[in-house]
Amino acid sequence: MKSWKIAVAGATGLVGRKMIQVLEERNLPVGKLLPLASERSAGTTISFKGEQIKVEILTAAAFKGMDIALFSAGGAVSKGFAPEAVKRKVVVIDNSSAFRMDKKVPLVVPEVNRKKVFRHNGIIANPNCSTIQLVVALKPLYDKYGIKRVVVSTYQSVTGAGKKGAAQLEAELKNHTPEMTAFPHQIAFNAIPHIDVFMDDDSTKEEWKIVNETKKIMNDEDIEVTATCVRIPVLGGHSEAVNVQLRKKFDIEDLRAILKESDGVTVIDDPASNRYPMPILAEDKDDVFVGRIRRDPTIENGVNMWVVSDNLRKGAATNAVQIADVLIRGK
Numbered sequence: 225m226k227s228w229k230i231a232v233a234g235a236t237g238l239v240g241r242k243m244i245q246v247l248e249e250r251n252l253p254v255g256k257l258l259p260l261a262s263e264r265s266a267g268t269t270i271s272f273k274g275e276q277i278k279v280e281i282l283t284a285a286a287f288k289g290m291d292i293a294l295f296s297a298g299g300a301v302s303k304g305f306a307p308e309a310v311k312r313k314v315v316v317i318d319n320s321s322a323f324r325m326d327k328k329v330p331l332v333v334p335e336v337n338r339k340k341v342f343r344h345n346g347i348i349a350n351p352n353c354s355t356i357q358l359v360v361a362l363k364p365l366y367d368k369y370g371i372k373r374v375v376v377s378t379y380q381s382v383t384g385a386g387k388k389g390a391a392q393l394e395a396e397l398k399n400h401t402p403e404m405t406a407f408p409h410q411i412a413f414n415a416i417p418h419i420d421v422f423m424d425d426d427s428t429k430e431e432w433k434i435v436n437e438t439k440k441i442m443n444d445e446d447i448e449v450t451a452t453c454v455r456i457p458v459l460g461g462h463s464e465a466v467n468v469q470l471r472k473k474f475d476i477e478d479l480r481a482i483l484k485e486s487d488g489v490t491v492i493d494d495p496a497s498n499r500y501p502m503p504i505l506a507e508d509k510d511d512v513f514v515g516r517i518r519r520d521p522t523i524e525n526g527v528n529m530w531v532v533s534d535n536l537r538k539g540a541a542t543n544a545v546q547i548a549d550v551l552i553r554g555k
């Protein structure tokens with residue numbers, strides 16, 4: 225089998241490190257791994273398959289000779305350097321929001337729309353973390369019953385804001401003044417209903433991403449989606465309270481069985497034993513965990529569920545590596 229040369233742009237970040245870990249765990253045929261970051265981390269090393277590999281400075285020229293580049297260094301870096309990588313015949317899998325809504329760029333969650341991987345023009349976008357776990361849980365219900373409307377409220381981990389987010393919480397918990405702040409308010413012992421910037425309609429960009437990315441991935445502009453996104457002082461994963469109005473009548477046990485059989489979903493739903501998904505159970509796992517599945521009697525064909533996933537894994541690194549795997553295997 226051909227071995228692939230893979231660059232990771234943003235290799236020293238929370239997501240970049242996890243990408244390298246998942247590339248190793250899934251044993252992708254990597255002949256050369258090139259970790260790239262800013263001058264701040266250049267010269268440090270990253271461990272991959274028992275070797276210490278030196279981190280290099282991210283420049284356009286660094287992509288020469290690479291086959292695939294996983295980008296996870298923020299939107300500005302992606303906008304500047306992804307086209308440079310593509311010019312050098314590298315396929316970019318971009319974890320930032322820079323190209324997600326570009327009509328020429330596929331936005332892929334393999335459990336939902338894996339074939340879109342092959343429709344790329346050099347760039348494939350990885351969706352937002354809170355969107356990925358949502359669509360993995362929605363897709364099986366969409367296929368069986370159709371979906372009219374989704375109301376989602378998120379409870380998002382501080383690691384969604386990268387190294388700075390985790391550092392702020394850890395400092396506040398020790399009663400230290402954080403060196404770096406990622407949030408506009410104290411996050412320890414708090415809940416902040418504000419993720420990313422505010423838009424003209426007073427929603428946030430994170431909420432906008434969930435609405436628009438869900439429609440694009442599900443390939444259905446008619447699904448009504450509304451979201452409220454909240455940052456909470458949790459390290460290990462994002463949680464979502466999801467209310468879905470299906471188009472067809474359903475039997476709750478059939479619906480639960482459909483979720484249980486779905487790729488990438490683990491159902492934990494045993495209220496009698498206090499068993500339901502929680503971020504500490506999802507941490508460092510690849511699946512999307514679904515529980516608290518119950519009928520919503522206040523709307524026609526309504527169902528409530530609680531959806532949890534590790535934002536650094538399925539919400540970012542694992543999904544990107546799965547896309548690379550589909551590309552490499554050609555199916």
Ligand SMILES: NC(=O)c1ccc[n+]([C@@H]2O[C@H](COP(=O)([O-])OP(=O)(O)OC[C@H]3O[C@@H](n4cnc5c(N)ncnc54)[C@H](OP(=O)(O)O)[C@@H]3O)[C@@H](O)[C@H]2O)c1
Pocket residue numbers: 233234235236237238239240260261262263264265266282296297298299301319320321351352353383384385386387388535536539540
């Ligand atoms: N965290 C999540 O749950 C999550 C989920 C989905 C998507 N994302 C997206 O993934 C990206 C990275 O997130 P993260 O959480 O890993 O952030 P992070 O922990 O802050 O890491 C950022 C990475 O980008 C590098 N970087 C920053 N500016 C750079 C520059 N000018 N040139 C080269 N490298 C640069 C950093 O290198 P240095 O070490 O040199 O500073 C570091 O490797 C963001 O676009 C984010 O929106 C994150």
